[in-house]
Amino acid sequence: MAKDTKTPRPKAETPKGFRDYFGSDVTDRSQMLAQIAGVYHRYGFDALETSAVETVEALGKFLPDVDRPNEGVFAWQEFDDKDKGDWLALRYDLTAPLARVYAQHRNDLPTPYRRYAMGPVWRNEKPGPGRFRQFYQCDADTVGAASVAADAEICAMLSDTLEAVGIARGDYVVKVNNRKVLNGVMEMAGVLDPNDPDRFKEERGIVLRAIDKVDRLGPYGVAQLLQAGRRDESGDFTEGAGLGREQVEIVMGFVAATTRVVTQLVEDFPDDAGDSWAPDNLRVVMAHPHEFKDRMLTYLRNIVGASKVGQDGVAELSEIAELLNLQGYGPERIRIDPSVVRGLGYYTGPVFEAELTFEIIDDKGRKQQFGSVAGGGRYDDLVKRFTGQEVPATGVSIGVDRLLAALRAKGRVGGQVAPGPVVVTVMDRARMADYQTMVADLRNAGIRAEVYLGNPKQFGNQLKYADKRNSPVAVIAGGDEFDKGVVQIKDLILGAEIAKNASLDEWKDRPSQYEVLRDDLVARVQAILKGQG
RNA sequence: GCCGCCUUAGCUCAGUUGGUUAGAGCGCUGGAUUGUGGAUCCAGAGGUCCCCUGUUCAAGCCAGGGAGGCGGUACCA
16 A cells, blocks of 8 residues: 655764764874874874775684674675685774885885884674764884884883873872783793793783772672673673682782882881871882882782793883883882783783873763773784784874873863854855955965855855854855945854843844954954954 | 663654544745845745564554664674
């Protein structure tokens, strides 16, 4: 009965996990990227832009299962031709492409090679709150430098970068740790056998992930994960590592490192401690940076005990801390934090993470922490895949979208709506050329301006349009004005201001509108713009 | 992946015990008006009531299944 002649319309929507960026989303971001690139460049890093698409082998992924959504990456086969085509994929980070580029051009590139890169990366994962399938990263890496001086430099640069984009000192901290220290702890806890590295791999993963969660779950939650497992409020159960009592004690001693060292300091220097005994009471740390560092290193040395790799790690950590301290980067900017873990099968030495420490109130009135906005570390095995030779490398990656969101929340970026163009309205279609000349004059004077290009019959709509564009000024000229060689200039910002307190009639009197000579148009508009700040 | 809530116009949402042609506000387009933006009036366009199956004379509403969204949680190079 009902006629099915209707064809379903396409749905106008962004694909899941993707976003559209409007106006200031784009300009704010490119401004921030320019600030970051400025610091990277000043530190001697060269710009590098690589292709968005890589071969799957170069990215280090196995052939994706065709039936399943490609194991986290957007991948496809180039030709359908009897499985002959290469598998390609969108890059999922900027480090794997760097390894490829360095391996490919190593004869021409200087060693060490220092480069920075920025751009979108893609991950084919289920999107969640604040997690998208396309997002921006901004990386700097040093390839071919084994010295921990390279790691220390990255940490210092990360600190400088955050301040350069507008994160105040004290509103962030760069936390430094070392994977070798973690491995030392694993050895002591009996979940890492130096003679059989693959043994206990499963348990190690659980333990490392548990340590990483101490900020959120607290020591008790971590202890649960080390033993049988943990059931969260939503009813989900997470399998634990099944460690015995002694093992748990060793790991928990490590997890509690910061708390214990700080507590010690508070006991020894009560006058410099804050009111609170909380583990994040950092006043005493700031007052005694060297004590903090030395005691932390001693504490870690004791925990890793006889483990060779563990002692190596502590030594590296000590060296980095020393280098940074001598350059004046104290614990208010960069400090040792043993709970930093980062990616599991990736980093081989120093690891670091930049965390924002200020709280914001979200739209539901809850306190929220921004958490980690950048991370990095040493990955000495990445280039080896291509060349067979060990090439040490270290670097950092900034999560651009998150950092930008943080700056917005802080009011350091955005805030006010971007100003729109001056709108020249159209009274008389036949005089379009005159209107366009006015616009050209304004543009030549460096003023953003445009002629209204919609239906000019409804004059009110033209001003509504100017309003929606957040235009500072509208220019109005009809037959009367042209006869007299004048134009009307309407200060829209002032008009809106007046409208707040004035009655409709007062406002309709147009106190914000002036008649000026056509020849003075540019000068008068300039004056208004200047007055509006 | 697991747990909970949700899904009706571009947006925010009404929709009676299951009963004709599914509504409102905002927005959009046009007009009483070819000279004035917040806040005049009138009209118009815009719908797979998330999808499928079932119950019923009759389903936006009831039942079963599925999908999508949101919030937690897990994983994350």
